[in-house]
Every structure is written in structure tokens, then in C-alpha cells.
Amino acid sequence: MQRRAHRAAVVRCLCARPGRSAPELAVALALPISTVAPLLRQLVSEGLALESRERGTAAGRVLPRYRPDPTRLVLLGADVGPAQIRVVATSLSGHVLASGTQPHGKARSAMSCIDSLATTALHVCAKLGKVAPHVVGMGVGLPGRQDEPAGRLHDGAFLRTRDVPFGPLLARELAGSPLDGTPLFVSPAADAAALGELEFGPGIDGPPSVLYVSLDEDLHAGIIVDGRLLAHRRPSAKGIGHTILQVGGPRCACGRSGCARALIGSRSLLGGAPDAVNALRQRLAAGSPETLSDVARAGTCLGTLLHNLALLYRPSRIVVGGPLVELGDALLRPARSALGEGDFPLQKQGVVLSASSFGDDAVAVGAAALVRHRVCTDLDGAEPLAARRTETTATAALFLTA
Numbered sequence: 001m002q003r004r005a006h007r008a009a010v011v012r013c014l015c016a017r018p019g020r021s022a023p024e025l026a027v028a029l030a031l032p033i034s035t036v037a038p039l040l041r042q043l044v045s046e047g048l049a050l051e052s053r054e055r056g057t058a059a060g061r062v063l064p065r066y067r068p069d070p071t072r073l074v075l076l077g078a079d080v081g082p083a084q085i086r087v088v089a090t091s092l093s094g095h096v097l098a099s100g101t102q103p104h105g106k107a108r109s110a111m112s113c114i115d116s117l118a119t120t121a122l123h124v125c126a127k128l129g130k131v132a133p134h135v136v137g138m139g140v141g142l143p144g145r146q147d148e149p150a151g152r153l154h155d156g157a158f159l160r161t162r163d164v165p166f167g168p169l170l171a172r173e174l175a176g177s178p179l180d181g182t183p184l185f186v187s188p189a190a191d192a193a194a195l196g197e198l199e200f201g202p203g204i205d206g207p208p209s210v211l212y213v214s215l216d217e218d219l220h221a222g223i224i225v226d227g228r229l230l231a232h233r234r235p236s237a238k239g240i241g242h243t244i245l246q247v248g249g250p251r252c253a254c255g256r257s258g259c260a261r262a263l264i265g266s267r268s269l270l271g272g273a274p275d276a277v278n279a280l281r282q283r284l285a286a287g288s289p290e291t292l293s294d295v296a297r298a299g300t301c302l303g304t305l306l307h308n309l310a311l312l313y314r315p316s317r318i319v320v321g322g323p324l325v326e327l328g329d330a331l332l333r334p335a336r337s338a339l340g341e342g343d344f345p346l347q348k349q350g351v352v353l354s355a356s357s358f359g360d361d362a363v364a365v366g367a368a369a370l371v372r373h374r375v376c377t378d379l380d381g382a383e384p385l386a387a388r389r390t391e392t393t394a395t396a397a398l399f400l401t402a
Contacts (some may be wrong), residue, residue, distance in 0.1 A: 076138035077368030094200030139367030141192035194222025196366030211315035215324035303338025321356035
């Protein structure tokens, strides 16, 4: 187990800082060179790492340097949605290599969900081919508000549970499987999707700041400022879905009036009918004046909400995802118009509103990006791995948040 932990640590360090030599890796990991060097040779022989020889600065010596092989290293990402579980396997650059989905079924309990998640993840890994890849880690995007305390899943009504220790239970479910010991990272879905746009989305000029808003029955935001995800660890109101946009407006489920959720959320437009988004799109295509007016009004409210958030966080990109994005320009055009009204300095910097780059895979791909983000962030300037309990060795406490 110790050797496996050291091996995983070496792989993660190579992902975070490719091109290091064996002595540099040993110093970074606080491990003996006699431990690191054989592991590097093993990774090269297995095709997981590539070796090159470059002349060093000390006495002109030529040192072997190592890089991960991008064709053999895989990130796993999972989206625990209200209707189904979606799992993707991506390359280090975010290219989707394989994917799979699994409905929750009639049980809809926490343990049945975790069992389905583990089964789907293993099935996706089996799709990758005869040559077994090395899974750097697995990220999971869970439904819920950003202002929930760390380590808890409060908004899990569709799972019929609260305060689920999702990470440890998933780790236990994967024990004895090919994913046994894989580092797990758990995050709110909107935070994961925001990281997906940061790590794998279009390039950003200037400071890497992203505002991601998920448009569903409730509204959630993932906010990244200067490359750092804003952590929401204090229980407060109800998240951005319960900010007041219209005094005396429609009554919200929280008991107040004029909340963003009551003006923009899917229930305010779609009700509880099955496949309501498609029904709404059909009414839009048929030119229903009432539907066009309702969607345009929601789009204007969305633009106002994004305007307020953008003034606070000054993002380089504003991205929206979730089921309502399927309404297309009928929703986004009035949102863009409202976003650009008045003296809005961000508009002068070319900040635009766009739909997610990854469509239905936004949260799953974002969960894979969460792995890469944590791998690179945790090992950049962090204390030596031997001096702390790592995600690899602390299997009993694997409920980690972004």
C-alpha cells in the first residue's frame, strides 16, 4: 500500500510539474531517491511516463527528465444529476475519451446512487481499450448550494438524504476494484463546471476569472477569481437563486417575493411537467406570444442577475449551463441585452455571455477538471507530501471539497 501511495504521488507530481528529474522529484515529495528512481523507471517501462535527456546547469551534466504520457493518463469526472449519473473519462487536456450514463432507478437512495456511480465509473474505464490507463483521480460534482458547510450534501432531496459522506462511501464501494485507492475529489456541481470552463474551455486573455451560473429549478454559481475557486463554507441565505431581483415580485418557495429563482428558475417557466424543456422549445418554435414573452422576461432577469454578479467579481468570461440553456437565443438574447445596458465597464473589455462549451457534459467534464486543478494546485508550493496525509493515503477521509 505504501508503494502504491508513493507511485500515485510521483504520477501526480509529474502531472503538476512535468520535466523534472529524479532528484527534483525526490526533494518535492520528501522521499528518498532510492524510492523515486525505481518508480520512475517502472512508469517509463509501462508507458505512463516519457524520459528525455537534457543538459543541466550543474557542471554541464545530462540528467534524465520525465513527463507524463498524455495518451495513457486519464481523468474521471462524474455528474450526480437529478435524473441520472453521467461519468466521463478525459485526457489531461479535457478531450472526452469515453462516457456512460446510468438512471437513478426507483430506489433513489444515497447508497443506490453511490453503487450506480461506482459501477458506471468502472464501465467507462473498461471502454478505454485493452491497454489499461492510469487514472490520476476522480472528481464528483454533487447537487447542492455553494454556501453549504464543507463535507455536507444538504440539497439532496432527490436522493432522500442529508449530510451524506459521499467520498468515504464511494471509496468503500470502489475497494477491491481497479479504481481502489484512486484519489477522490468532491465538489458542488456549479463549482466543478466553472473549473471545466477554466481548465478546458476557450483561452482567457488576462487574469483567469470565470463566472458560471447553472440554470435549473434553482440557480447556483461557480466563481473563479484570478485562477482560484471561491470556497463557500459559511451557511448563509439560500445562494444566488434567492437574491432579490424584483421587490414585490412572484412568491418564491423560500417564502420571500421576487427571488431570482422565482423569476428565472425552470419551475417558474416549465412547471413540473416531464420533458418540459422540449415542450417549451416547441411552443417557442411555434411562435407562441405568451411563451416568447415569458422566456424573454426570464432572460432579462438573468441578465440583471449576471450584471450584479459581474460587477462584484469582474470575470473574464460569463458562462451559463443547465437545462434552460436549451432555450437558446430566446433566453440568452435578452440576457445579453440586459447585461450590456448602462455604463458597464466589463463590456468595454470584451466580456461576453456564452453557453457552456460542454453542453450536457459540463459538470462531468468539470469534475474531471477538478482533479487536474487539485493535482496542480496542491503540489505547487504545498508542504512535502510525506509531511501530511495525502488524498492517496487518507482513504478514510476522502470527502474533499474544491
